[in-house]
Amino acid sequence: MTSPTTPAPAPVWLPAWEAADGAARVRALFTATFDAEPAGTFSAPGRVNLIGEHTDYNGGLALPIAIEHRTWAAVSLREDSRVRLVSAQGQGVWECDLDEVAPGTVQGWGAYLAGVAWALRQSGRTVPGFEVAVDSCVPFGAGLSSSAALEASLAIGLDSLLGLGLGGDDEGRVVLAAACVRAENEIAGAATGGMDQAASLRARDGFALALDCLDSSVHHEPFAPEGCELLVIDTRAPHSLNDGQYASRRATCDAAAEALGVPTLRHWLDAAEGGVDGAVAAADAVLTDDVARRRVRHVLTEIDRTRRAHVAMRAGDWGAFGVLMDASHTSLRDDYEVTVPELDVAVEAARAAGALGARMTGGGFGGSSIALVPAGTSAAVADAVVAAYADHGFGAPAFLTSRAAGPAA
Known part of the structure; x- marks a missing residue:
């Protein structure tokens, strides 16, 4: 410290x-x-x-x-x-x-x-x-x-x-x-x-x-969020997707889909009565392993959050979009268990500094967080994240901002 x-x-x-x-x-x-x-x-x-x-x-x-x-x-x-x-x-x-x-x-x-x-x-x-x-x-x-x-x-x-x-x-x-x-x-x-x-x-x-x-x-x-900008926080925590953790999550989901009798968990959500809550409850009734239940709960609720985020984006409701970002990170942290302390601290510090929403992005186990922040505040939010990292004894993060860019060419 x-x-x-x-x-x-x-x-x-x-x-x-x-x-x-x-x-x-x-x-x-x-x-x-x-x-x-x-x-x-x-x-x-x-x-x-x-x-x-x-x-x-x-x-x-x-x-x-x-x-x-x-x-x-x-x-x-x-x-x-x-x-x-x-x-x-x-x-x-x-x-x-x-x-x-x-x-x-x-x-x-x-x-x-x-x-x-x-x-x-x-x-x-x-x-x-x-x-x-x-x-x-x-x-x-x-x-x-x-x-x-x-x-x-x-x-x-x-x-x-x-x-x-x-x-x-x-x-x-x-x-x-x-x-x-x-x-x-x-x-x-x-x-x-x-x-x-x-x-x-x-x-x-x-x-x-x-x-x-x-x-x-x-x-x-x-994607041009009015009054907002997207801040990307590279935690610089070690990050790898071929060390078995990512594959383990995927294998759990594949096995759960098989146990539920569907090709993918998306099929289960789309076929369920009672929306996402009904889909989660019905999956819990079939699956016996608590880890599998939590992994499936994340996937089902994340698909639903993404649907609602798409609606919020179209409506220009960036406050609602930020709330969904926050909920996504919580689910990734608690149910899917793919965050690390550096990701969590970055998200918490960005929110405390005024971000409308923040979450890890990518596969997890390190990597980056993103924060939707009021326009012109990226530097101040970055300062707050750096200070929080120093308080926790973490190595310094790095930052970038970006608009939505074009494809391979």
Whole structure:
């Protein structure tokens, strides 16, 4: 704990890069590494999920936005099946033979990119080897979909260079997003849902992506909260989705759906009498394990909260939206048990400093919180969060703000 007389450090802000700067960075890295000019440069955004957490793999609803922070990829195709990758955030060149890529065969950050090419091959496309240089201002490990941004930047690049014709409309981008999901699930070994990839590839500048994960349909809703701004708090707490905790939550939900006799928990909610309360009560009557009951309660109520948040967004009722954000975090903390103290303290401090609502975003177990704050107060709220972290003896967090940005391009 810090002394009351010791001032808290100034907040650290993480700006987004200008597009020309991001492209220049990866071109320079590509040329320095591979002694050639790339065939093209591409980028894809990270995302913030406004509400609808751990619902995607349950057939539920989510409401993400793409953020201005992006991953850039400089890409060239090869005539053989060799894959060579370099990252400004790593050391050395990561290599593999694309012909030998299969579940369980590759490790490390390159698996996310090699997995995209593997998945496109699995869908019947012809994909040769390639060389890629990547750089990113999406904070790594912050729960802002740095992995999906990495996958999507290559997916849109391969689509362009190979002339696959998928990036030109939403129907084709659904295919690219599915390839990215397979890459993450089957090659990189992270059992995530598809919300992150959908946001990175299918978002629209200035709009939130109202995503129905049951059929992958989307609606684009204007996101420009009048009188408010969105503050993102990178807790800098250790964060990983492939350490078993995320997969455990997903396995519990899958087993619960099977016990309830439905394909997904969304099916249970939609078929239940008495709305979400009736669905929760009926599930409690069938499930015998208390942990499963709490996990299911979170999913069912979170889908319902996301529906109501969508209505509040359309009505411009940001007070109601903030209340739903608060309830979402409480459910994620108590029923789904995916928060950590750093996330909880960030949320509590933001609320105390005047946020209309605050919640963790992303898979949890570290990562980021978001706060919907009155316009012009992000700096003051950030100061309050930094002070609260210092009081708890936590390492300093970092902050960013973003409007709803455009997709991979």
